[in-house]
Amino acid sequence: MCGIAGILNLDGQRVDPDHLVRMAGQLRHRGPDDLSVYTDKAAGLAHTRLSIIDLASGKQPMHNEDKSLSIVFNGEIFNYIELKNDLIKKGVRFKTQSDTEVLLRLYEQKGEECVHDLNGQWAFAIWDSKKESLFLSRDRLGVRPLFYTLANGAFLFGSEIKSIFAVPSVFREIDPVALDQIFTFWVTVPPHTIFKNILELPPGHFLTVQNKQVSLKKYWALDFPPAAESVADGAATEERYASDLLDLLIDATRIRLRSDVPVGAYLSGGLDSSLITALIRKFTNARLKTFSVAFDDPEFDEGSYQNEVARFLDTDHHEVQCDYSEIAGAFPSVIWHTEKPILRTAPAPLYILSELVRNHGYRVVLTGEGADEMFGGYDIFKEAKIRTFCAAQPDSSFRPLLYRRLYPYQQAMQRQPDAYLSAFFGARPQDQNSEFFSHLPRWQMTSKLKMFFSAEVKSQIGSRDASDILRMALPPGYFAWDGFCQAQYLESAYLLPGYILSSQGDRVAMAHSVEGRFPFLDYRVVEFASRIPPSLKMKVLNEKYLLKRCAGGLVPSSISKRHKQPYRAPDGKSFFQGIRHEYVDALLSPVRIRQDGLFDPLAVERLVEKFRKGRAIGVRDNMGFVGILSAQLVVDQFVKNFGVTSSYAEYPAGTAAVCH
Structure with a gap:
């Protein structure tokens, strides 16, 4: 894991190395081991390194022999050994043991098509001095961040927005339309960010800058079969799906253990992280170190489940206890790293947790993110199913009972009167025609927060409807999918990369130089999961049904049978x-x-x-x-106050090696 940044002056002027040093200086938390910059004519690349693979010789920016290609790379290519062996058979020679060189050589052979061969999590940039072109790519699911802008005749990019803001000519202003999106969907709709004219490279895309033109291309997208084809066919089919899924998860975990530094795991006490921890144990004889968050407030604490799994799997377990004041105390630093408004404090305890991991000398952890999106674990999937029933049976006396079954862990919800629950979750027959049926209650509730907007912000938003922007971004096949799959897509394409993997993932982990790895987000697992019939993901109201079958015998039965309790933290x-x-x-x-x-x-x-x-x-x-x-x-x-009172920046700019 690392931090990357760069500049391409479209007018051909040589890049100022000082700007690159400033950009890299804002990314020292992502790469405390080394900071280097490279300039070549109108282009410049910057890199901060967190050494995980090939500690001795994986230095970046990395070049081919004649320096016609130069790369900066953030992330991991987990199948780099297999790719390297294939390239060696074709006569390619290597100087290092790093996955960075494999990526560079693969691009040298295949150009932009190389991204289809990659199994990993990445954001990288390659400068081709012969073609005078800059190539940027981001992984399929958006695990690793990458942002860019055009400012004063220059194309600038960076792993984090703060690296772009380090260049004095870049304007910094909140975008009211993006604020409206966050206060509706919790996230912005790519490529928008909370800042005007600062864009994110969407997941599953690459971008080329050449001849003063910027071209964006999608190379991968989450897809599902039409609803008519999403039907399970008997017990034999169920058994086959479970067996194939477990095989994929085992291999996804295996290749994510490739590292030249020790690897640990997060243990939440739920099914997903417990299963990943159990699979890790298949590949190591050493006692695995696991980490978790516990809360003083019993409404949020899952410590007893975490300890049960740790005992069952015999891990060396460590937890950090979070109280209210610690969450509030960490919150400014959390926002410095998330670089966007958030509607929950949940990233704060994870920020504190990553500090615990770092203090134990660990740089890599495997976690269970992605399972809820891919296998139907969230309550929103159950909610949509119940609302569909209630729309068809508007007079059923079972409605309030079903609504209460949705959230047994929320005490306030259990105390609400029947009329309130029916009004909040209720679905009219016409609602079922909405392409956003599953998410309507959530978004309708969140959108009411706009009552807090100033008159000026409301004026700038005008008649724009956040849902219209999202509607235009939906893929053509979306409307033929089963409603369950539509809900999965909305979670996986937007909330997953825009919040779970960023604000609760990459940003708060890399704040303390910790890399998260996610076996459930191996693209092979994701594509396989998309073909599993919805009835095997949720059987009646039993969430993650097929995944629970896979976990049988690997984790305590109390964990595999436990009702899903989403990770939450005390808020206001x-x-x-x-x-x-x-x-x-x-x-x-x-x-x-x-x-x-x-x-x-x-x-x-x-x-x-x-x-x-x-x-x-x-x-x-x-x-x-x-x-x-x-x-x-x-x-x-x-x-x-950026660059003036950076009281929440935790790492100084430092010094850099400048190469030409």
Whole structure:
């Protein structure tokens, strides 16, 4: 894992190495072991290294013999050994043992088509000095980030937006349309980011800059068979799917253990991380080190399940205990790394967890991310199924009972009257015609947070509807898919890369120089999962049914049979229990809210007062508070004080080796 950045001056002017050093300096947390930059005519590449494979000779930027090709690469190519052997058979010679050189040689042989051969998680850039072209690529699922912009005649890119902002000529401004998307979907719709004119390279895409032209091309997309073909065919079919899936997961785990440094695992206490931990144990004789988060608040704590799995699998287990004040104390640093507003505090404990991993001397962990999206684990899939029943049976007395079964772990939900539950989750027959049927309750609730927007922000959004932007991005085959698959797509294509793998994944892990690896997101597993009939992913209301079959005997039965409890953390109350945090008072004061211009000062003041007085707090109140506070932090850290008061930047710019 690393940090990458670069500049291509479209007017042909030589790149200023100082700009590259500044860009790389903002990425030292991603690569504390080395910082190097390279310039060649109008192009420049920068790299910060976190050494994991070929510790001695994997230095970047890396070049071919005549330096006609130069690469900076963030991530891992897990099948690099197989690719290298194939290239050696074709007469290609290697100087290092790194996957970076394999990627460079593969591009030398195949050009842009090389991405189809890769099994991994990556963001890389290759400068071709002969063609004077710059090639950027991002992995299929969006595990590793990559951003770019055009500013003052230059194309700039970086692993994180802060690296682009390190160039003084780049303008920094919040995009109200993107803010509207976050306060609807929790994420922006690629290529949009929260900042105007700063774009993300979407997952499964590559980009070429040549002759002053920028071209974007999709090379992979998640796909599902038409609904009529998504039907299970008896017990034999079920057995075959389970067997084939387990074989794929075993191999996906095996190749993700390739590393020249020790590998650990996250253990949440749920099925997904427990299964991955069990599969790791198949390939190592050493006692596996596992890590987890525990909470003082019993509503969120899963420590007993984590310890049960650790005992069952005999791991060397370590946990970090999080209380309210620690979450609130870490929150500014979390936003510095996520670089966007978020509606939950859940990334904060994971930020603290990655620090624990680093302090134990570990740089790599395997985790269970992706299983819920690929195998139907989230409550939103059950919710859609129940709402479909209720739309067809609007007078059924079972409706409130079914709604309560959705969220047994949410005490507030259990106390709600029947009428409230029916109104919140209720589905009219016409709702079933919506392409967003599964997500309507979530998005309708979140979109009401726009009541906190300032008049100016509302004016800039105008008549734009966030759903229209998303609707235009849907693939042509979407409308032929089963409704369950449509819900899976919305989770996998948007929330997964835009929040789970970024704000809760790459950003908070790499903040402490820790690399996460995700066997469930091996593209072979993902493509196989997309072909599994929905009835085998969720049988009646039994989520991840097929995955539970795979886990039989590998994890405790209490874990495989346990109702899914999503990872959550205390939200708004984290900021109002015990220690009073000055930044909260400062950023949410009416004067500051008015100055920054995103929110209505009176509406925010009422919300803050509600928390201070401990009145009945709902889910929307929590999301509103966290969203507003995080947006204010984004303005403070990136728009107003970037490069002036970088009080939340944890690593200095440092020094660099400059090569020409």
